[in-house]
Amino acid sequence: MTDDRNAAVHAREARHERARMLGLALPALAVIGAAVVVPILWVLYLSVLDVQGHFTLGNYLVLATEGANLSVIVTTLKVSLLVTVVSVVIGYPLTYLLAQLPPSLATICMLGILLPYMTSVLVRTYAWMVLLGRRGIVNTMLVWLGITDAPLQLMFNTTATVIGMVHVMVPLLALPLYATMRAIDHGFLRAAASLGAGPVATFWRVYFPLSLPGLSAGTFLIFVTSLGFFITPTVLGGGRVTMIGQQIATAIATYDGFGVATALGVGLLAATAILLGFAMRVLRLDLMRAP
Amino acid sequence: MSVAEMSTRGVAVEIAHVSKSYGRVVALDDMSLSIRPGEFVTLLGPSGSGKTTLLMILGGFVRPTTGDITFDGRAVVRLPPHKRNIGVVFQSYALFPNMDVAANVAFPLRLRRLPAPEIARRVAAALDLVRLGGYGARQVHELSGGQSQRVALARAIVFEPDILLMDEPLSALDKKLREQMQVEIRRLHDALGLTTIYVTHDQREALTMSDRVAVIAGGRLRQFAAPRELYERPADAFVADFVGESTLLPVARMGAGVALQGQALRHDGPVPDAAALVLVLRPEKLTFAAPGANADDINHLPGTLRGIVFQGETVLYQVALGDGGEVTVRDLSRNEPQHAGLFPGAAVTVALHRRDTLVLPA
Numbered sequence: 001m002t003d004d005r006n007a008a009v010h011a012r013e014a015r016h017e018r019a020r021m022l023g024l025a026l027p028a029l030a031v032i033g034a035a036v037v038v039p040i041l042w043v044l045y046l047s048v049l050d051v052q053g054h055f056t057l058g059n060y061l062v063l064a065t066e067g068a069n070l071s072v073i074v075t076t077l078k079v080s081l082l083v084t085v086v087s088v089v090i091g092y093p094l095t096y097l098l099a100q101l102p103p104s105l106a107t108i109c110m111l112g113i114l115l116p117y118m119t120s121v122l123v124r125t126y127a128w129m130v131l132l133g134r135r136g137i138v139n140t141m142l143v144w145l146g147i148t149d150a151p152l153q154l155m156f157n158t159t160a161t162v163i164g165m166v167h168v169m170v171p172l173l174a175l176p177l178y179a180t181m182r183a184i185d186h187g188f189l190r191a192a193a194s195l196g197a198g199p200v201a202t203f204w205r206v207y208f209p210l211s212l213p214g215l216s217a218g219t220f221l222i223f224v225t226s227l228g229f230f231i232t233p234t235v236l237g238g239g240r241v242t243m244i245g246q247q248i249a250t251a252i253a254t255y256d257g258f259g260v261a262t263a264l265g266v267g268l269l270a271a272t273a274i275l276l277g278f279a280m281r282v283l284r285l286d287l288m289r290a291p
Numbered sequence: 292m293s294v295a296e297m298s299t300r301g302v303a304v305e306i307a308h309v310s311k312s313y314g315r316v317v318a319l320d321d322m323s324l325s326i327r328p329g330e331f332v333t334l335l336g337p338s339g340s341g342k343t344t345l346l347m348i349l350g351g352f353v354r355p356t357t358g359d360i361t362f363d364g365r366a367v368v369r370l371p372p373h374k375r376n377i378g379v380v381f382q383s384y385a386l387f388p389n390m391d392v393a394a395n396v397a398f399p400l401r402l403r404r405l406p407a408p409e410i411a412r413r414v415a416a417a418l419d420l421v422r423l424g425g426y427g428a429r430q431v432h433e434l435s436g437g438q439s440q441r442v443a444l445a446r447a448i449v450f451e452p453d454i455l456l457m458d459e460p461l462s463a464l465d466k467k468l469r470e471q472m473q474v475e476i477r478r479l480h481d482a483l484g485l486t487t488i489y490v491t492h493d494q495r496e497a498l499t500m501s502d503r504v505a506v507i508a509g510g511r512l513r514q515f516a517a518p519r520e521l522y523e524r525p526a527d528a529f530v531a532d533f534v535g536e537s538t539l540l541p542v543a544r545m546g547a548g549v550a551l552q553g554q555a556l557r558h559d560g561p562v563p564d565a566a567a568l569v570l571v572l573r574p575e576k577l578t579f580a581a582p583g584a585n586a587d588d589i590n591h592l593p594g595t596l597r598g599i600v601f602q603g604e605t606v607l608y609q610v611a612l613g614d615g616g617e618v619t620v621r622d623l624s625r626n627e628p629q630h631a632g633l634f635p636g637a638a639v640t641v642a643l644h645r646r647d648t649l650v651l652p653a
Contacts, residue, residue: 185383185385187381187383187385188385188387190350190352190372190379190381190385191379191381191385191386191387192387192398193351193352193371193372193373194350194351194372194373194375194377194378194379194447194456195373195378195398195399195402195446195447195450196373196376196399196402196403196450197373197398197402198371198373201402202373205398206387206389209389210387210388210389212389
């Protein structure tokens, strides 16, 4: 039958097409495999080896029994959360302002926000030391204005660490949030006004919910990126704020082999995955939702 | 709500000398309209005519440069939109995507802090009114264009506004649905008695739905009249051309009357006092006459049949008159004997009754 012969031809064509599509995806899959999947599996593998290269869960025992390691994970999560919250509190109104400006002016302002992101981490961090020190500009101003009698302790603590991190994290919120806010149709705001909503009601009931996809994307980016900070907490925390990156460096220097260091990494990965999974479920954040 | 439950007050709208300029561009030029309580008025004009600007000014979204607007004698021109108590149906519908259908319709009621059972009752009634009962739990993105339109309409009337504004609400729908919605919107208007101001560029839609039509072009009001009058007695050549199909041919003054290509025309009424004049020829007012026929009430225009277009229920005949100038004759597609001699190239005589001989300022 001619029809049957054609069906076979079409089925073969469809198979070939799928194969060609897979071929096109191969380079991307290879890069992700080599850069993401293999290293994570390698770290997992190293975390269950002892110094002699035998299987052991001893590294995780160290992780669980040494209080310092747990407190570092807690500090890491706490600092990252704080950075995320402060970045949102500062970044949301800032981005909202940008989204109301004429596009050309907004682009210039956006470059200003992005500037710290393009500055060397060391320059940025030491600049904050100059600003936040006992004789730094901030304390000099506070005393001169009579807001405080004596200089505040702004350096070498969580405050300094969070300030230094927020500085570079705000752009990570501003970029996706700006894109989302620009895409919000002003027709919605007009409709809300015509239905009796004043400016405040229009913002909270219509604008803010519509900006949530950008806000959740930025929040997610900031939180995950904050977890891996190393130089900023080391310099601005002055030894009082130990995040996981620093602890991993210490573990490599202290113990033989990579066992404990990799176990720390796996611990952080697991804690992050659980926390974000929980947050996405409870807050119903959908990162992939189109604005 | 049953229709009877909704208050059926209409509000009189007075637009007095409203102008709007953007820099040096004049979008609206000294517009004045008096709209009666409960009237269905359409602002009709080509794109860029200023009709949407006027609607946005009525809604409070755009501030006029000069002029005054009152609703039942109450000055509203300085009130922000949320204090005007107007329902607006936008061209894009503007249904909130973060709410389901019921929440969209409930939105204006929640803002007015009505008790929850009252809100639920009114939302259900408004959805029934637009024939979408039971759609409350649907998400906005699940709706078809026609359904979105109805939800937008329900949301705009559920809080019993003084006035309903509609900005080309049907332009995104296909022809059949559009015609169906025209009838439904008009039915709803008649039931509620709401003063309704409707913007469209579709002249047929304007004629179908309105009590009166305001034709706007270049920011100016050209004519404000009932559909029949607009069609039969257009104020000028622009209105004649824009409303309905027509061919405009320049005519010259001859004595007390006018002449087309040297042929004196029989027509009723005085010749307009204007430098240039045109003759308006509507396709359905033209017929064919036997060659050489003569009658006191009829103008006979000789010409040559150029082409025939079959359109289903009607047939268009394109006729070239003596010295250039092509007119269209529309006839129902019946197989009548007098049409037997109609073929491309045939010499024909187009007949125009004197009462349909419309001479206007160009």
